[in-house]
Amino acid sequence: MTEKKVTMRVFGMTCDDCVRTVTDGLEKQGADVLSISLSNGIAIVKIDDAKISAENLIKAPVFGEESHYKAQLRRVE
């Protein structure tokens, strides 16, 4: 297991419900959500790199083409 801290920019969140939907979507991929800020769209999560890579996490269904939310990686540590 390689634990990584991933900082991402999430676009499209406008209310607390959105934050919940995105949190659920990330958790479904096995990510541990440390924080999500509605004001600046920054999400910080912990992942097990052996299970899901940071690159695949931002392609999760919650950020899919039909979804209202989009994500981009900002830092992987």
Added chain:
Amino acid sequence: MIQEYDLVIIGRGAAAFSAAIRTSEITSNQASIAMIGFGPIGGTCVNVGCVPSKYIIEAAKVVSTQRNPRYPGIKQSDPVVEFGKLMESLRGAVEEERKSKYEDVLKFYPNITMYEGRASIISRDTVKVTSKLGEEDIKGYNFIIATGSSPMIPKIEGLEDTGYLTSDSVWSLNELPGEIGILGGGFVGLEIGQALHRLGSSVRIIKKHDTISRGIEREVGSELIRALENDGISFLIGRDVEKVYQRGDKKIISTRYKGKIEEIEVDEILIASGRKPNVAGLSPENAGIEYSDKGIKVNDDFSTSNPLIYAAGDVVDQKYRLETLSAREGAIIASNIFNHSSKGINLQEVPWAIFTEPQLASVGYTEDEYNRNFGKAVVRTIPLVMVPKARILREDIGLFKIVADEDTGKIVGIHVLAPYAAEFIIEAVIAIKNGYTYNDIIENSHIFPTVAEGIKLTSQSFTRDMTKMSCCVE
């Protein structure tokens, strides 16, 4: 502190706006976007390209129909052209279009910040913007290069001293040149040339080759030259321009023709020798981006050789330079970046047109291209006069050509020279995109009488002898 953006777009023309707006839509206006550019907002198309050229073409058509009424019994008249007033209205139309479609649109996108100035790439994530006010560095997580293209000025002795017009400067004319020599005869030269001719200039198009440009179906190109000659434009083919100079108030274009010097005296010179991508001073190499004098090299998804930087529009090394293509590329890139996808555009499904009268519109492979690539084209060509509507319009120069795959009958190219061709080439686009055969085209009812019916008639000619058909046979 250096400003940092989710997306930095270099350029502010069709490709740039399309990318910025699509990004804003996808990200609910939350992606911060920097758009860098100089010159009038909106770039080539609205300011010095599509909009003014189509405006002057339509105005010139009005003059031409009055001067040459097509129907017996309608008296010919010579309209007075107040060229200065016409050009003033053209510039007004451009301004209005720029305001409503570019400047005003920005109000809906508070996430877009405009930077006035010239950008040069410093590194993978930084550009320098240079303006009268000084220099500023901007950082970005994503980049799109959409710097467009400019008229290519050939190296001809004396050209700079003698002075010339290009498609950038011709719109500020207030007096119609009496005699105009157009160097090069690509679509820009033909469109502006025919418009100026119809407004009263004597137009000579001076070219080396007898074709319009590479990639045009030969028969259609030669028929267009015939149509323009018939309209009154002179084509001086086989000329190498050696130098240009001023003699009194005339400009002399000195050419070599069949080994001898031939001098052509004009009042104005219009350069229409194609366009070059705007890469000068941009330094794409600083971010590892490959490019040549044809433009920036891109992959199918419009990423450059630096996979994190994309390029769209006229600056790209690609077959066509079109507003619609630039805008689609901008939108697709926005989606590729923010949806993590890798979509592209099949250029064989992209139509293009020359807005002369008659219009040339084309999509897909030419006969030669298909044979070269796949070795099995089957083609049919019908003259425009076979189309009943064209006879009603009393138009006799033009043709329809369909290129199909010999084995499957699937249409791979349609090339048309006809009135309104640009308006109906979309049928050909849909046919090619969906893999239709000529039989599929025949099975769709077309409106009678329309010029567009020519596509159906050409399809029918694959299986039937058109000379034996009554006008309404399905």
